[in-house]
Amino acid sequence: MPMNWRLFPPITARDQTRIVNRRTYSGVPGTVVSVPEQDGQMLQANGWTYIAPSGPTSARPAGKTGLYAAHRGAQFFDESLGKLIVFDGQTWRDPLNGNAV
Structure with missing residues (x-):
């Protein structure tokens, strides 16, 4: 069963907004975002930090x-x-x- 992932966005000012599978994700350093697992894998490959399934x-x-x-x-x-x-x-x-x- 697919699981959501909890992620931190990158710390740097650039690369905080990403479009994955036609969904846009933005984050402020120090905040967290829950995303579908398949999107989380792409975000993690682009500098977002995995915390845990959610x-x-x-x-x-x-x-x-x-x-x-x-x-x-x-x-x-x-x-x-x-x-x-x-x-x-x-x-x-x-x-x-x-x-x-």
Whole structure:
């Protein structure tokens, strides 16, 4: 299943706006953008920095295999919660306070 990617735009003033698959992406340094995975690959190749897969709580990785497996240390930007979370091998947790989310 395709996943969204969370990305930082480039720091430099140039190269911040890109058109990928007829969609325009702009970003201000220090902000983040969620984009479809296939667009994220092109943006990353053009200086954007990958953070983690992203989506609503219902899209959290759950399987043990595959590109987005839920393995110990896996990260996911939960757009429903508005935060990056980390899988400890059993539970998704807020890395700032260790609470289950």
